[in-house]
Amino acid sequence: MDTSKSEIRRRIARVLRQVIDPELGVNIIDLGLVYNILFDDGKVIVEYTATTPGCPMRRYLQQKVEEALEEIDSVKEYEARLIWEPVWSVEMIIPDVDFFAHPPPQIDNYSTKIINQ
């Protein structure tokens, strides 16, 4: 994998770990809501999902993912893309995460799942 892309993925995963589902107190990476971080002609595309199509938090998540991407200097162009396939299930929650940790999981403790895609 391209080192710079790997580094950008790492940064994106790190900032996305700061996007917390306010009702669960858990970040969207650990919840398994972020499916892919893709690169398309210099544009970063984050594919994510919500727990259900009727999720009232859908717009909130979209805004928070976009705000997180905006924070990264090396990402000039981005798209937060909501997708519904595959359908999210509890099995997608990252194993062994300290789910109900107090405070919520720390940002330096992120999974390598997204980064190594």
Added chain:
Amino acid sequence: MNRKTSALVLVSLLVFAGLALLSGLFSGLVRLGWVIEGGSPVSPLIHGPLMINGFLGTLISLERSAALEKKWAYAAPVCMAIATVILLLGIIVIAQWLYLVGAILLLLILTYLYQLQKEMYHIIMAVGGACLVTGNFLYLYGLPIYNIIVWWMGFLLLIIFSERLELNRIMRPSQNVQYLFTGLVLFWLAGITLTYVDRYSGWAIASVALILQALWLFKYDIARRTIRSTAWTRYSAVCLLIGYGWLVLAGLFGLWKGLPAAGPMYDAILHMIFLGFVFSMIFAHAPVIIPSLSGKDIPYHNYFYLPLILLHSSLLIRIMGDLFWLPVIRKSGAHTNVLAILLFLGGIGFQLVRNSLKKSRQLKAAEKS
């Protein structure tokens, strides 16, 4: 529709829901005996329709439409919002028709959600929508509110229960445990339907179901875990658990007193459910729903425990007033209920404005540097 326009539309519709809430609260105060010189601008008879349809009907259909991001779905909250204005203008029958149409449109949204994801919680949600359609049809048909109220309760309870069932997948309840909850929902529906044949027995069945549903939620809801978290997450969990406590109390009260058609016991049981439970859920979800609809964050503050404590303690006082027929106590409890809701809304508004000002100051500072 682009996002910016959409946010404006959403906030406008949210304003209509807020209008219904404030006028509904005012109507409730008039019911309690507030005397306005020259007559009240809001009829005391429309307290229920304003709170259930005008406020919660608009709000719930708005959040579902916003979640779906389909233009046609916005017809539901728009219909509800127009109905509220017409109701406030005193044109009752047209408002009743529009509330019925709004409810049917909401049912369409909920059915569409089931089509997208064929899960039990979406069926329960759609049945909640069907309860609103039934209640609003009977309202148009001319049945008195005390004969409709069970359907309006069904609407809110089932929508909330379905959301909890969906979210509580995280607790990984077994299939049988999920079936048990669905069975309890059916049991509750059977109870409220039976109230039309035998009001006391029907409500007793519904009360037992209510207690069991609350116990299920106590055992399987993530709130028991997230209460150990911080800020809004902890606050939501506290609201949820208190709300479930009110369901148990409402169930026990219902077994003891039944569901009268009027009077203090009717007031007590209705407000245990609508204020104790439903408003707890509203307090729990406001920090998620408002940012989602408006695009503005609400920073957490411990202040929000003040309206929460005030709401529930004053509700207890109100119920004591109902139970022992002490009108002054009942009134003071009810007035404080309204104050608690206003303090909560005021806190939300204050935090929104404060946060916006803070952000614009930061922006200006960044531009200067």
